[in-house]
Amino acid sequence: MYKYVVNRVLLMLPTLLGAAVLVFIVLRLAPGDVCEMRMAGTGLFADPEAIAVCQENLGLNDSKLEQFGRFIGGYFVGDLGISMWTARPVTEEIAIRFKLSLELAIMATVISVIIAIPLGTISAVKQNTWMDYAVRTFSIAGIAMPSFWLGILIILGLLITTQAWFGSPWMPPIHYIPLFEDPLGNLTQLIWPALATGYRYAAVSTRMTRSALLEVLREDYVRTAHAKGLLNKLIIRRHALKNAMLPVVTIIGIEFAFLMGGLVVTEQVFNLNGIGKLFVESVLNHDFNMTQQLVMLVALIFIITNFLVDLLYAWLDPRIRYA
Amino acid sequence: MASLTADDTTIEAPPRAGFTKSLKDFIRNQPLGAAGGAIVILMIVAAIFADFITVYDPEQISFEAMLVPPQWAYPLGTDNYGRDILTRVIYGARTALFVGFVAAFVGSFIGLVLGVASAYFGGTFDLIFQRVMDVFLAFPLIILALAVVAVLGTGTENVIIAITIPFIPQCARVVRSNALAIREIPYVDAARACGFSHTRIILRHMVPNVMAPFLIMVTAFVGQAILLEASLSYLGLGVQEPVPAWGLMLQGGAEEYAESAPWVAIFPGLAITLAVFAFNLFGDALRDVLDPKLRSER
Numbered sequence: 001m002y003k004y005v006v007n008r009v010l011l012m013l014p015t016l017l018g019a020a021v022l023v024f025i026v027l028r029l030a031p032g033d034v035c036e037m038r039m040a041g042t043g044l045f046a047d048p049e050a051i052a053v054c055q056e057n058l059g060l061n062d063s064k065l066e067q068f069g070r071f072i073g074g075y076f077v078g079d080l081g082i083s084m085w086t087a088r089p090v091t092e093e094i095a096i097r098f099k100l101s102l103e104l105a106i107m108a109t110v111i112s113v114i115i116a117i118p119l120g121t122i123s124a125v126k127q128n129t130w131m132d133y134a135v136r137t138f139s140i141a142g143i144a145m146p147s148f149w150l151g152i153l154i155i156l157g158l159l160i161t162t163q164a165w166f167g168s169p170w171m172p173p174i175h176y177i178p179l180f181e182d183p184l185g186n187l188t189q190l191i192w193p194a195l196a197t198g199y200r201y202a203a204v205s206t207r208m209t210r211s212a213l214l215e216v217l218r219e220d221y222v223r224t225a226h227a228k229g230l231l232n233k234l235i236i237r238r239h240a241l242k243n244a245m246l247p248v249v250t251i252i253g254i255e256f257a258f259l260m261g262g263l264v265v266t267e268q269v270f271n272l273n274g275i276g277k278l279f280v281e282s283v284l285n286h287d288f289n290m291t292q293q294l295v296m297l298v299a300l301i302f303i304i305t306n307f308l309v310d311l312l313y314a315w316l317d318p319r320i321r322y323a
Numbered sequence: 324m325a326s327l328t329a330d331d332t333t334i335e336a337p338p339r340a341g342f343t344k345s346l347k348d349f350i351r352n353q354p355l356g357a358a359g360g361a362i363v364i365l366m367i368v369a370a371i372f373a374d375f376i377t378v379y380d381p382e383q384i385s386f387e388a389m390l391v392p393p394q395w396a397y398p399l400g401t402d403n404y405g406r407d408i409l410t411r412v413i414y415g416a417r418t419a420l421f422v423g424f425v426a427a428f429v430g431s432f433i434g435l436v437l438g439v440a441s442a443y444f445g446g447t448f449d450l451i452f453q454r455v456m457d458v459f460l461a462f463p464l465i466i467l468a469l470a471v472v473a474v475l476g477t478g479t480e481n482v483i484i485a486i487t488i489p490f491i492p493q494c495a496r497v498v499r500s501n502a503l504a505i506r507e508i509p510y511v512d513a514a515r516a517c518g519f520s521h522t523r524i525i526l527r528h529m530v531p532n533v534m535a536p537f538l539i540m541v542t543a544f545v546g547q548a549i550l551l552e553a554s555l556s557y558l559g560l561g562v563q564e565p566v567p568a569w570g571l572m573l574q575g576g577a578e579e580y581a582e583s584a585p586w587v588a589i590f591p592g593l594a595i596t597l598a599v600f601a602f603n604l605f606g607d608a609l610r611d612v613l614d615p616k617l618r619s620e621r
Contacts, residue, residue: 014454015454015457015461018455018457018458019458019461019462022459023470026470026471026474027473029474030473133355136607137355140600140604140607141596141600143546143599144546144550144595144596144597144598144599145592145595145596145599146553146570146592146595146596146599148554148573149573149588149592149595149596152573152588152592153588153589153592156582160582163582169582258463261463261466262463262464264465264466264469264554264558265465265554265557265558268557268558279466279469280558280560283470283473284473286473295462295466298461298462298466299458299461299462302461302462303461
């Protein structure tokens with residue numbers, strides 16, 4: 001087990017290095033840089049000398065190899081550099097948004113699990129009945145519905161119902177309310193985007209639960225359990241569901257990783273200042289440094305989540321032993 | 324009908340099911356999938372003949388008819404520029420389906436060839452190729468697409484490329500795992516023993532045998548591509564005004580006037596949902612029919 005963990009951690013390094021090379025090259029392929037964006041972006045005349053000074057200060061004139069060296073070298077000295085747009089440390093900028101994104105990702109994952117596992121189970125147990133069809137339609141609708149549209153609909157619904165019931169329209173506050181300062185305010189703010197994204201991810205896990213459970217329900221040990229007269233409920237809960245959870249856990253893990261970095265559009269709808277929004281802004285501003293660090297963060301979260309999921313496997317299924 | 328004759332015994336080959344019969348079987352066994360297929364066909368027809376079935380010009384701005392609620396003259400109402408929403412939804416299908424089909428087919432075709440080649444050659448090529456794919460797979464689709472848009476700029480063609488690229492590793496990964504199993508089957512050895520070229524073995528012997536997972540993936544990709552295009556356009560990084568596109572229709576005006584003119588926000592989103600819904604239903608049914616493992620269990 002120990003050897004396996006070390007091996008896996010070592011295997012992360014080439015993937016991360018690959019991601020670093022990829023993002024570094026892609027960013028430099030794009031025309032323009034942050035200095036041009038900052039000075040000419042306003043539409044006013046930009047002094048070429050000022051742009052040159054800015055480029056010099058940010059080290060954009062150094063050779064590509066030097067720039068890449070600084071990017072990678074930063075990890076060894078624990079310095080991730082500054083945002084080329086705001087001039088504040090990257091770690092600081094990310095830290096502000098990370099809390100919000102993490103909270104939202106956890107809430108959305110919890111919502112999706114609460115919806116997905118019972119619905120997927122019903123759908124599999126009552127295969128090819130109206131209940132199964134209803135659940136399948138519900139889950140395909142969740143995959144088909146763009147979460148930003150669902151977000152717009154939720155806001156619209158809130159505005160209309162609050163107007164009708166309380167006489168004045170209400171919508172979730174735009175400015176982030178920290179969890180520990182005002183838990184209730186925080187919840188009323190984040191529950192809506194969490195619902196909008198949670199439904200979508202619930203749809204994916206519902207389908208996975210259904211198909212995994214369908215496979216398990218055909219196993220011999222389930223038939224044996226039936227033959228010895230066990231209650232159906234018990235068979236599903238103790239024998240079938242537990243064995244069907246492996247692929248579901250994988251899907252939930254991958255979803256969680258995506259939720260941390262991929263909520264670009266939902267954050268836009270609810271005007272939340274999270275990692276996704278920061279990412280779009282950095283890309284548009286040609287903020288190389290910030291974009292690079294964000295890409296590495298997303299990749300790292302993704303790789304670590306995958307690794308944890310694999311470890312969870314061994315815990316869920318005692319037959320799996322990593323040697 | 325083919326028949327084998329040996330002395331006095333005649334073995335009749337079962338008749339091949341005709342197209343009409345296969346279609347009928349599909350509708351009976353997969354009613355949801357058939358419904359999805361029907362919606363897809365309807366959308367394709369509407370997109371192709373958009374010029375004939377709409378009355379208005381999708382780009383015509385009319386200040387006399389701004390934010391008109393749904394009524395006989397404008398069945399789905401008009402937007403904040405006075406453009407008919409039904410017309411724009413129908414023309415939007417053209418954009419969505421064009422982007423969806425091209426991105427899904429090109430992306431998965433490149434993925435197919437790369438995935439099979441990776442499995443066929445194995446060794447160092449496979450190892451390096453897989454690590455490269457790992458790097459791509461470590462990002463959400465939208466992040467990769469955004470990165471490509473940042474390099475190439477916005478516009479329909481660039482959006483197609485931005486959506487195509489993230490599909491390649493996804494398809495390659497699945498195809499490779501299927502192709503690995505096929506490589507071990509003796510007919511590939513036989514083909515090699517016959518002295519066929521690598522290209523011929525890959526394209527003629529291996530690719531046709533991974534068609535089932537490939538087709539399932541293509542239908543899923545079309546739906547995903549439509550969603551991605553809508554997301555990018557919604558962010559203002561995809562298709563640009565005045566081209567009618569569903570995601571674009573939800574941007575700006577839709578949110579601003581959500582309360583007073585909800586139809587501006589509702590119908591384009593409904594169109595996206597319906598399109599992706601239909602492709603997913605169809606894809607699910609296709610998987611049930613094409614996947615032999617599931618078929619025997621049904």
